Amino acid sequence: MATDLHRAVSPASTDTAAAVRVEGLTRSFDGRAVIDDLELTLQPGEFTALLGRSGCGKSTLLRVLAGLDREIEGTVLVPKRRAVAFQAPRLMPWKRVWRNVLLGLPGDPGREVAEAALEEVGLGHRSTAWPKTLSGGEAQRASLARALVREPDLLLLDEPFGALDALTRIKAQRLVAELWQRRGCAVLLVTHDVDEALLLADRALVMRDGVIAYDTRVDLERPRTVGSDGFTALRSRLLTELGVEEAGADVSRAA
Numbered sequence: 001m002a003t004d005l006h007r008a009v010s011p012a013s014t015d016t017a018a019a020v021r022v023e024g025l026t027r028s029f030d031g032r033a034v035i036d037d038l039e040l041t042l043q044p045g046e047f048t049a050l051l052g053r054s055g056c057g058k059s060t061l062l063r064v065l066a067g068l069d070r071e072i073e074g075t076v077l078v079p080k081r082r083a084v085a086f087q088a089p090r091l092m093p094w095k096r097v098w099r100n101v102l103l104g105l106p107g108d109p110g111r112e113v114a115e116a117a118l119e120e121v122g123l124g125h126r127s128t129a130w131p132k133t134l135s136g137g138e139a140q141r142a143s144l145a146r147a148l149v150r151e152p153d154l155l156l157l158d159e160p161f162g163a164l165d166a167l168t169r170i171k172a173q174r175l176v177a178e179l180w181q182r183r184g185c186a187v188l189l190v191t192h193d194v195d196e197a198l199l200l201a202d203r204a205l206v207m208r209d210g211v212i213a214y215d216t217r218v219d220l221e222r223p224r225t226v227g228s229d230g231f232t233a234l235r236s237r238l239l240t241e242l243g244v245e246e247a248g249a250d251v252s253r254a255a
């Protein structure tokens with residue numbers, strides 16, 4: 001039977017500095033371990049990108065860290081205040097945008113709380129709109145606002161830009177970078193896009209065979225540009241770790 005050892009990071013924990021500590025995490029589906037004795041530590045305020053082939057267990061790991069899946073073995077220490085945004089914005093169509101932002105929030109926060117977060121993502125003017133009238137990028141920003149009102153110490157993002165067109169995607173990436181710098185929370189971003197990982201993150205992880213198989217710092221100066229010297233070297237290495245052969249054409253979107 002799976003053991004639920006999911007608990008908040010406490011000052012009594014051995015590594016008080018960590019935002020996330022995962023030890024010996026295993027998650028199986030139908031007897032198959034998708035996550036298999038995984039170890040991971042994330043530092044407070046660190047922006048980490050999580051890469052890996054489709055089906056390798058990235059979303060499963062994020063769901064565990066978010067506390068949405070407790071059928072686990074091992075130890076998972078996460079901050080109490082955490083928020084998650086998925087690829088699909090998951091807005092309730094029968095609630096106006098500002099009410100969606102407050103959905104599930106404890107206490108009885110006022111509308112102004114939602115509106116401040118919407119303002120922060122540049123969506124203040126759509127506060128009273130119905131979700132179905134939002135563009136894809138707007139809906140994604142509403143989803144980010146919903147994460148931000150939780151004032152998370154850990155922000156979990158599961159391919160949040162996956163469904164956006166190229167231009168909207170660049171804007172959304174910049175927004176997340178700004179929010180991260182302003183808020184100072186730890187971010188774990190799942191992405192298939194190596195360039196996106198290198199533009200945004202302090203650290204890049206590659207998940208393979210149920211564990212973090214590769215872990216590298218991204219010590220590139222900000223703002224970053226695709227194609228700078230350090231960038232290209234890291235990109236090649238990550239693509240190799242992902243099992244993608246680099247060709248002349250753009251192959252940055254692995255898996």
Ligand SMILES: Nc1ncnc2c1ncn2[C@@H]1O[C@H](COP(=O)(O)OP(=O)(O)OP(=O)(O)O)[C@@H](O)[C@H]1O
Pocket residue numbers: 029030034052053054055056057058059060061
């Ligand atoms: N609830 C579930 N029941 C059974 N199998 C599951 C369940 N959730 C995930 N899996 C399986 O676990 C594996 C990992 O799934 P996961 O969604 O974590 O992959 P992923 O790395 O996020 O992939 P992608 O990049 O395509 O989003 C897959 O083989 C998937 O079929």
Ligand SMILES: [Mg+2]
Pocket residue numbers: 058059060158
């Ligand atoms: Mg996934």
